[in-house]
Amino acid sequence: MTPDRILSRRTLLQLIAGGAATAALPACAQAPSRSPRPAARPLAGGAARLAPAAPVNDIITRARLGGTVGYAVIDMQTGRMIESAAETRALPPASVTKAVTALYALDALGPAHRFRTRLTSTGSISGGVLQGDLVLAGGGDPVLDTDALAGLAAALRARGVQRVSGRFLVDDSALPAIARIANDQPVQAGYNATISGLNLNFNRVHFSWRRSGGGYAVAMDARSARLQPVVGMAEMQVINRRSPVYTFASDGGRDRWTVAQAALGNSGARWLPVRQPGLYAADVFRTLAAGQGVTLPAGQTGGRAGGTVLAEHQSDPLPLLIRDMLRFSTNITAEALGLAASTALGVGPRSLAHSAQAMNQWARQRYGLTTAGFTDHSGLGADAGVSMADLARFFARSGAEGTLPELLRDHEMRDANGNAIRNHPLTVRAKTGTLNFVSALGGVVEVPGGRQLAFAISASDLPRRAGLPDDQRERPEGGVAWTRRARRMQQELIERWAALQS
Template identity: 50%
Template sequence: MVSRRAFLSGAAASVGGSLAGPAWASAPERSLRPLVRPDGFLARTIPDAADIIARADLGGRVGFAVADATTGEMLEVGHPLYGLPPASVAKAVTTAYALDRLGPGYRFRTRLVSDGVLADGRLDGDLWLIGSGDPLFDTDALAGMARSLADFGVREVTGQLRLATDALPTIYQIDPGQLPHAGYNPSISSMNLNFNRVHFEWTRENGDYTVTMQARSASYSPGVQTSRMVIEDRDYPVYTYEDTEARDEWTVARGALGNGGARWLPTRRPAAYMAEVFQTIARSYGIVLDGPAFSEGAPTDAAVLVEHVSEPLEDILRGMMLWSTNLTAEVVGLLATQAGGVRPATLAESGAEMAAWMEERLGARTPHFVDHSGLGVDSRIRPQDMTRALVSAGPNGLLRNLMKDIPMRDASGNPVADHPLSVVAKTGTLNFVSTLAGYVRLPTGRDLAFAIFCADLDRRAALTEAQMERPPGGRSYNGRAKRLQQALIERWGVIHA
């Protein structure tokens, strides 16, 4: 297991002895040094970066920077100092931030505790459920805790089920600019269950619909009352949402349902959601729990009855980088900020702390984060600073090992087997925003670090709410952006080999 700071050592010592060394100062819009080109016919076939960008015809702006990942030497740039939305590439920064502040071996712990007395199966006192923000905690894990409580000998609880919610601030949603039913935009709290999503399923029989709202996991699917769905006779909007005192109230357009289907919807009351599911499962073991009640913290002298321990943070972050789970990014980012001595109330406050950390530790200039996942389009990173961060992390560091393989593709979009370039990176996609940042290993063994940011923010801003889920031209933009990214990587793989 590497230490929490080892991943940052990488090639930092070789960049002039400082993360803010002269190799990075005042980079021009285009490379000042002549590009090294191979001789002969091949040299004449390599398109210039500007030509590659022009042919993509994306509109908006494209910025990129590529450097030698070992020495930090900047090799080629285009608009490197213009800050653009990183989208989910921000998760690479969040990963480095969390590893530095928490360490790769950090584990989340969810506990059942009590300061009451247990005798003959009767717990005389309250039962506390203490969340730590575990982003992977699901109904299976909660059921395991209920089963362990029964195995511990608890048959009756005279007090209430109480939930301690002080591990993290409760945040209503990641990005208020998203559609209300976007499952990737859930609430955040110390009590996270099933990524704070509810499984909505509908089936049609004899012209009518049956609807279920469940806390579904691999082995359990308990129904919930904290979220309710009503079908209404309309075609648009597909979903409406209202946050009432009792529950999340949803409606769905009958005209959009077809013969059946399912989707995950966000929950805006995660602690109440977890309490309801736990009470339901505990009841199946014969344990009836009154409540719930919510408090900031549990009694300090409470005894631990049951504990669920997560996987190490390193493994959690590997999954986050692969699946780009927003909730995980926000939780680990908030915890990293708290580990630095700041208790943020909002994601923007925590994002500002991560930006300050990026400036201090990675030598970035004026990064701006409104969250830790990249879901908010108002975050900004300069391509040069993102590349610089990757150099600081090192071509063989832990950050690289947590990134996913990016296959190189042919002109038809099919992966090329045994391609001479090996690419690992983090992707990012928002409407009319496409980003990629990571490492390229050349056939010679040389490692490059790069960032490519594409964004047409005017086109994005012009979208109506009805267009946001499937924006006109969005799929074409994303495809052309990805082909541009591949073409730039192919170019670098030849001229810098």
């Protein structure tokens, strides 16, 4: 990270606190005079104690994962590799990729960066009529929601606009149009988003259903914390069949879905991806504007921002977006941040792969990740690869800088039943990564006595993943149990390393 982009811990926490007055911050994020790394938890007062280090082969064998397990752990003080296996082999990092994307975005955009969504006009306002075109211009904000659009609609009405004499246009050109993040995901996967310069509600529409008479009543809406506007450009039809569960097609500016009746039950709801995000945002904004007494024509794509700015919505500062991305592992946020970073660096990304190549080059130059083979910014693509030695070194070096540990979430240690262990002697801040039959974890652990270790672990059974039939790609048979065993193995490895160093 260039010197002017390195955040002090004080600056980082001020940005996070200032950007989200209602967000709950961990208690450790209060005193900037402390070490940038998490403080060790005391063993007094009935705290759990570390068991003796288990043999590493027993840990791996007990997990019964198949495929490949690779890991590396580094003493952050000395840089010494403490233990490793398959550490030079490029393995899938899954969503651990987002940790790299976080620092890539901070470096390219700066910690004060905010995404802006604007309403602009090509004419003046007279007698309640905007004489010209109205443009809803996206700035690539990955967390724009219906409530934010409602605020823009209210601001438009406050400017005295009641109708528009020209066109209602959307400008979604701030980021390149990406049809979907990965091509091997189920059609209905809301996490496999379309990306554009105008992203509303993570580019998802809310689908709900309930049994009514001899059929089903369905609804498609763009709900938020306060509002629930109906979406007209996304349609759902219930079909009397068992499979496929969902089908999708884009037709005449509409997203047309069908769902198998046998899969519905009595009632339920889920989020589905939107594949025409510009028209989706225009549809929702038009409804919200009508609620403010502003009549708009149907939205059209292809607009370009310009003229007078009538209203603007700003996102929270970049560190807060990153913290939430790492906490909730939102794919669209990672991709939008990565694309925006590459654009800011002058790359002009044509695709996610092209943008990821720019991040790979940056990671090699900045953190020495010679094996960096990221193919996107979220880790959703299983064809990505990086060695665990490189990834552990990334966490060691970024941990020493102090920025990333403040953004990573606390990683809870759990017992055999999956319950969080209170007063566990280890403090772990890490990023998880999960795909079907892929589980990764990377971060920093502080052991009793204050020593800090940086680690990276990847377990993958790619042949088993590749062999999944289409109808099992969302919930594969045996997938939950496999992931549970992988996570247990990861914890046992961390506890082993801590026991060796305590």
